[in-house]
Structure formats: C-alpha cells, structure tokens
Amino acid sequence: MGKSPEEEHPVKAFGWAARDTSGVLSPFKFTRRETGDEDVRFKVLYCGICHSDLHCVKNEWGNSTYPMVPGHEIVGVVTEVGCKVQKFKVGDKVGVGCMVGACHSCDSCENNLENYCPKMLLTYNSPYYDGTNTYGGYSDHMVTSERYVVRIPDSLPLDAAAPLLCAGITTYSPLRYYGLDKPGMNVGVVGLGGLGHVAVKFAKAFGTKVTVISTSLRKKQEAIEQLGADSFLVSTDPDQMQAAMGTLDGIIDTVSATHPLLPLLGLLKCNGKLVLLGVPEKPFELPAFPLILGRKMVGGSGIGGMKETQEMIDFAAEHNVTPFIEVVPVDYLNTAMQRLAKADVKYRFVLDIGNTLKAD
Ligand SMILES: NC(=O)c1ccc[n+]([C@@H]2O[C@H](COP(=O)([O-])OP(=O)(O)OC[C@H]3O[C@@H](n4cnc5c(N)ncnc54)[C@H](O)[C@@H]3O)[C@@H](O)[C@H]2O)c1
Numbered sequence: 001m002g003k004s005p006e007e008e009h010p011v012k013a014f015g016w017a018a019r020d021t022s023g024v025l026s027p028f029k030f031t032r033r034e035t036g037d038e039d040v041r042f043k044v045l046y047c048g049i050c051h052s053d054l055h056c057v058k059n060e061w062g063n064s065t066y067p068m069v070p071g072h073e074i075v076g077v078v079t080e081v082g083c084k085v086q087k088f089k090v091g092d093k094v095g096v097g098c099m100v101g102a103c104h105s106c107d108s109c110e111n112n113l114e115n116y117c118p119k120m121l122l123t124y125n126s127p128y129y130d131g132t133n134t135y136g137g138y139s140d141h142m143v144t145s146e147r148y149v150v151r152i153p154d155s156l157p158l159d160a161a162a163p164l165l166c167a168g169i170t171t172y173s174p175l176r177y178y179g180l181d182k183p184g185m186n187v188g189v190v191g192l193g194g195l196g197h198v199a200v201k202f203a204k205a206f207g208t209k210v211t212v213i214s215t216s217l218r219k220k221q222e223a224i225e226q227l228g229a230d231s232f233l234v235s236t237d238p239d240q241m242q243a244a245m246g247t248l249d250g251i252i253d254t255v256s257a258t259h260p261l262l263p264l265l266g267l268l269k270c271n272g273k274l275v276l277l278g279v280p281e282k283p284f285e286l287p288a289f290p291l292i293l294g295r296k297m298v299g300g301s302g303i304g305g306m307k308e309t310q311e312m313i314d315f316a317a318e319h320n321v322t323p324f325i326e327v328v329p330v331d332y333l334n335t336a337m338q339r340l341a342k343a344d345v346k347y348r349f350v351l352d353i354g355n356t357l358k359a360d
C-alpha cells in the first residue's frame with residue numbers, strides 16, 4: 001500500500017477535501033513536495049470555486065479520486081523559489097490555474113498550447129509523476145514549476161483576479177481563437193454564471209456587441225446595466241428567438257448541463273460558430289441539417305496555454321475586466337457548493353483562504 005497523504009512528502013499542508021461523491025468537503029491534512037530547483041512555492045490567499053470543482057467533487061465525469069482537494073483559480077504571494085527560477089521572487093503576487101504539468105515536447109506544447117498536450121497534468125485530481133495525486137487550491141499553500149505560474153499585475157485586486165485563472169482564460173481563448181474578437185461583431189453568450197459573465201466582459205472589451213441568451217428574464221437588468229451586454233434574449237420565448245434568427249457571428253456556450261443546441265444554431269449567421277465550453281455529464285444531441293444549411297460549425301475549447309493565460313491576465317488588468325465575486329470564508333464552502341449547484345451566485349464564489357483557513 002502507498003503512503004498516506006500525510007506522509008507522501010516532507011512539507012505539511014492543510015486544506016479542505018472531498019472524501020466521496022456526497023458533495024461534502026471537510027478539513028484535510030496532507031503534504032506537499034519540497035521546493036524543487038524550478039519550483040515556486042506560494043501562500044494561497046484566494047481560490048475561486050469553479051463549476052468543474054462541483055462536477056469533480058460529485059464524480060460527475062467518472063474520473064474522481066478521493067480524497068480530493070479541488071481548486072484551480074488560485075492566487076497568493078510567493079514564499080520560496082528554487083535556485084533555477086527566473087521569473088519570480090519572494091513577495092510576488094502570482095496565480096495558478098487548471099494545469100501544473102505537460103510533456104513540453106509535443107506539437108501542442110511547442111505551440112504554447114500545453115492545455116492540449118496529451119500528458120497535461122491537472123492542478124488537482126491528476127496522478128503526478130511520482131505516483132501521488134495532485135491537490136488543488138482549497139489549501140494553505142501551493143508548490144509548482146514556474147512554467148505554470150502567472151504574474152498578477154498590481155492593478156488587479158487579488159480576490160477578483162482568482163476567477164481569471166480558469167473562467168477568464170477559458171472564455172478569452174475561444175473568443176480569440178474563433179475570431180470573435182473583432183469590434184462590431186455580434187457575439188452571443190449562453191449561461192450567465194462564472195464563465196458566462198466573464199465572457200460578456202471580455203467580449204465587450206474586444207468591442208463586440210454582446211447578446212446574453214438566458215432561460216428567463218431574471219438576469220436581464222443586471223446583464224445590461226452591470227455587465228454591459230447590448231441585448232438580452234429569453235431562450236424560452238419563441239417570438240424573441242424567431243426575431244433573432246441568423247443574427248450572431250458566434251456563440252460562447254457556458255451552460256453546465258445538457259440543453260438543446262438547435263435553437264442556438266438557428267441564431268447564427270451563415271458561417272457562424274457555436275463554441276461549447278460547458279462539460280455536462282451527458283452528451284448533446286447534434287442535428288446535421290442546421291449545420292449544413294449555412295456552413296455553421298460547432299467547436300469546443302479547453303482553458304488556454306500558459307503564454308495566453310499571462311496575456312489574458314495582462315489584458316484584463318489593462319481593460320479593467322474584473323469578475324464579479326462573492327468572497328466567502330472557508331467554512332462556508334459546503335453552502336457555497338450547494339448554492340452553485342442551484343446557480344445561486346453572482347457570479348463566482350471566491351474562498352478567502354488567507355484570512356479564514358484555520359489548521360486546527
Ligand atoms: N472548457 C473548459 O475549459 C472549462 C473550464 C471551466 C469550466 N468549464 C465548464 O463550464 C461549465 C460552466 O462553468 P461555470 O463555473 O461557469 O458554472 P456556473 O454554474 O457558474 O454557470 C453555469 C450557468 O449555466 C446555467 N445553466 C445551468 N443549467 C442550465 C440549463 N439546463 N439550461 C440553461 N442554462 C443552464 C446556470 O444558470 C449558470 O448561469 C461547467 O460545466 C464547467 O465544468 C469548462
């Protein structure tokens with residue numbers, strides 16, 4: 001039998017872990033490796049709660065290992081660096097997102113797309129090279145190769161910067177890659193949650209006209225007044241949907257559950273693109289005719305490479321793209337998870353790890 005998480009490595013660590021599929025997390029003692037030559041160690045101050053954390057905690061993708069310390073929207077302050085570290089020093093404000101490793105030799109890695117490397121290692125719930133599991137940011141500190149660390153500019157508040165590490169790069173990257181970043185374009189955003197509200201902010205910062213597509217009118221006022229969306233479409237209203245047919249150049253779909261794609265394809269112009277970012281438990285139904293009649297495409301996108309992640313953070317700082325967050329203490333985590341499951345958050349929970357994680 002392997003060693004227990006408390007004995008695997010020399011450095012004591014503390015966090016909150018899920019032990020089973022119940023969705024409940026509790027305090028957890030474990031260990032992390034010593035700071036290697038190329039490693040950055042940092043004290044975690046804030047960590048966002050992504051819907052992927054919820055999918056993983058409940059094993060909705062069927063690949064969860066327990067105990068699991070989730071968290072991949074992590075920011076903090078550097079406490080130690082290895083002797084070969086070039087980019088960071090003690091005291092720097094840094095962040096880590098969804099990845100902590102890749103092969104660095106495949107085509108994807110050579111093109112700064114470590115996120116598509118077949119050997120990409122996730123920040124948590126991944127088998128690490130030494131046979132242990134990776135543990136995420138719902139914890140007191142992190143240690144990882146400097147390749148996977150980004151710098152947080154001084155002008156970004158640290159708590160609101162946290163969600164950029166996943167929700168930010170996951171929406172910025174496809175807007176860029178699929179060419180939905182040109183001023184005047186019409187871009188739709190479906191699912192106004194953690195990812196969706198950041199997608200609206202980036203799309204507006206690129207100068208596009210943004211339509212939020214939602215199942216109810218409930219979020220209309222704040223989508224327009226607070227997030228700056230140009231229009232709001234209720235997907236359950238056939239008249240509104242009919243009137244908007246063929247108007248959008250692209251749609252960023254961030255919904256966390258399966259839903260009909262046909263009405264969304266109808267909203268696209270000829271050559272329009274529907275980009276799926278949500279990862280529901282069950283597969284979608286994809287009809288062919290609406291794609292063929294109009295040369296439309298359905299694509300996907302997963303987080304982003306490290307170079308682009310730094311570019312996204314710098315862009316966010318320059319254009320004042322800051323997520324709307326609800327900062328909560330660590331002992332609120334289980335309530336936050338329940339509320340996230342009901343889409344009852346505006347728009348991202350961020351755990352105040354620095355002030356409220358108590359190792360007792
Ligand atoms: N592609 C990637 O790299 C990547 C990265 C992060 C998260 N994700 C995935 O993206 C999804 C969204 O993550 P999030 O953190 O923004 O979640 P979230 O819970 O904050 O937001 C999801 C939104 O979808 C809406 N929604 C849920 N069910 C719906 C339904 N049946 N019909 C219409 N709307 C519905 C909710 O109201 C909410 O506004 C999750 O599946 C997550 O795992 C993917």
Ligand SMILES: [Zn+2]
Nearest residue numbers: 050052166167
């Ligand atoms: Zn995430």
